Amino acid sequence: MLSAHNLLVRRGRKTVLADVSLQLESGEVLGVLGPNGAGKSTLLGALCGELRASEGNVLLDGESLDRWSGTQRARRLAVLPQVSTLDFAFRVEEVVGMGRLPYQSGRARDAEIVADALAAADVGHLSGRSYLALSGGERQRVHLARVLAQLWPGQAGQTLLLDEPTSMLDPLHQHTTLQAVREFAGRGAAVMVILHDLNLAARYCDRILLLDGGRPVALDTPAQVLRPESLKAVFGLEVLVQPHPERGHPLIIAR
């Protein structure tokens, strides 16, 4: 279980993230929203140990993050960065298979898991293709499959951090991807996902953290966070919020 206490991150003299305390709960999808430069990726970087917090600390299973050995940490915490650069012609299933690096689960079991993860990210049909021959959105889904394989099948105590996993996806795959993430969380893992689409966040997240200028503005259920006043204050965007006609979650419409 990943938790952060009073995180403060400075870049040079500028404070880019402050006053963040949060606990990622088992089985829950936590969405992070905020305008460009609000500190979303900084938060993710600090939570996974890539950025050192100037103050505060990050605990994984009650133990400070940097005290975990690489392999033990990798079995509990997987991270999908915003963009991945891979310039070598690995086959799709080889890329996803790299997610099994922290384990010695054997070739047969790894192949099963890779197949399951590929199916979950809806890239099973790309098996055998060269990674370099894929489109941007396909590559993004292959990397999602890789981090899913790293924690597969997903259980309580594991954490998945996703930085804009839908940024390059077509409308259908934005939904199937977040649906897959929800199902993954349903097996017990905690998920934090950075999103830009308010309606996707409203539909798939259990809680939403709204960031502005490096500080948390709200951390609550979508219905509580996604209100016209707070969206106006943070994004400067005039919106109407109505319940979704079929599902009931908030539906955000720009005015």
Place this chain on the structure above:
Amino acid sequence: MTTLVKPRGLFTGLILLCLLATWLSLALGPVSLPLFDTLRAALRMIGLPLAPEGLEQAELILGQIRLPRTLLGLAVGGVLALSGVAMQGLFRNPLADPGLVGVSSGAALGAAVAIVGGTFFGGLPEWFGPYLLSVCAFLGGLGVTALVYRLGRRNGQTHVATMLLAGIALTALASSAVGLFTYLADDATLRTLTFWNLGSLNGASYARLWPLLIISAGVALWLPRRAMALNALLLGESEAGHLGIDVERLKRELVFCTALGVGAAVAAAGMIGFVGLVVPHLVRLLAGPDHRVLLPASVLAGASLLLLADLVARLALAPAELPIGIVTAFIGAPFFLYLLLRGRA
């Protein structure tokens, strides 16, 4: 682009190629031995009494000249190709070359100091004389690489891009220092220096061979253990870190193995270009980028191709001998251009 060859087929082919190259390298030269005599003499030398007597001359040529030269070629080719894989992994770029971290230019500087300044090392013991050049080249390569690595480090992290730039700057600096030594050299030392810079397997001796064989074997045994980590590194440094790899340690190991391997190869055989760049590339085209295959296959391919290049160097103008660096550049540079143009199409 999918792989053309299955690993099993690739290794079978490469082992056969390597054996063939070794056989030819033992047999051919200014005094060419019949191929079957070579085989029988070689078998006798490793203790298999299958062959009749009367091959003393062949055994002498093999043992004294051809065998050390062949072993030198195998080790140099293998370790240069391995270092190429290590650097292409470190810089996550299939067009990286071992020279990028300054090891070759450092070795060249060390060699220039030894060749031109050799007369000033008057106080050295007599027996050390023949090794002076190799030792200076090795230490030069190691020293410049250590400096490049040091310059790339900041806040306990190695910045690969900074290392790349530091490598370019120090290579330029070392080249100008070599230029200064060239200017100061008299005609005889100038010739030695020039030929050393073109590389040669000529004059191989067991005494100079052992250090290289030990270092090459060490590097060839160590790097494949890190094959999976190298695969992960190609995803990106932070991605590899999230997969549990100690990335700083891995980078240190890659630089260290390259410095040792290329330093020892250059010290023993002079500057031989393009092997480290082209061989891994070629293997990747055949078998894909997985380091579990790429590393051992590059050793075999590098060793075989360098022996074949050496055969060309020996036979093209026989009885005179071409520097092998000329041969590898003549074959390697157009091939490299072909790869560039092919990738653009």
